[in-house]
Amino acid sequence: MTTPMQASSTPQKKKSRFFLGFMAVLGALFFALFLSLGIWQVERLQWKLDLIARVDARVHAEPVAAPGKDDWANVNQADDEYQHVTLTGSYLNDKEVLVRALTERGSGFWVLTPLRSDDGTLTFINRGFIPDTKRDPSSRVETQIAGETTVTGLLRMPEPDGFFLRPNDPARNDWNSRDVKAFAEKEGLGTVA
Structure with a gap:
């Protein structure tokens, strides 16, 4: 039981x-x-x-000549980004683009200015960071270099967008990423590196 x-x-x-x-x-x-x-x-x-x-x-590494227009199709992030390069030409200061940036220095912009080489090739050069108060080019006349100049820097790839970035608004001249193709279209520059 x-x-x-x-x-x-x-x-x-x-x-x-x-x-x-x-x-x-x-x-x-x-x-x-x-x-x-x-x-x-x-x-x-x-x-x-x-x-x-x-x-x-x-x-x-020792700087090398920046890739010419004929080599642009072969430039890629894995093999070329951060390569130490040198380039000679004249800045098109009136075509500069300001890309929003937030750094340890605070809020401001990266100044990207096209440089025209002797062969007519255009390359955007990141000229550095400026605070919000220096947005107007007349507040930084000393940085508006005229005539031929040689630039040595690091080759960087365009970054047309990003997961955490706001979209660019070319109509308002509001740039949040390095979208070189969109910069060139907005400024009427044609093909630019």
Whole structure:
């Protein structure tokens, strides 16, 4: 004869086994997830260290001539970004573009000015950061270089958009990313690097 206590313990055991099985499967899934995330982090660390070494080598290398217009199609981020380059030409100061920036110096703009080489090639040069108070070119006349000049710097790739960036608004001259193609269209410059 069974007592009421014995009869009710059988469903409890089934429930308990199901719960333990479920928790074991869930634990195994979480273990696999965390293991794969750990492996991904180690691989990502190695990728980042390789990237830093590559950039460091390029930044400290002797400058080379900037790629000419015929070479632009072959320029890519993996092989060329942060390459130390030199370029000679004249600034088109009246065609400069201000790209919004937030740096440790505060809010302001990166000044990007097209430089026309002797062969007519146009390349946007990032001339540096200015605070909001220097937006008007007349407030920084000393930076409006006239005549031929030689620039040495780092080759950077255009960044037409970004996940965390507001979209550019060419009609309002409101730039939030380095979209060289859009700059050139707005300023009527044709093909520009």
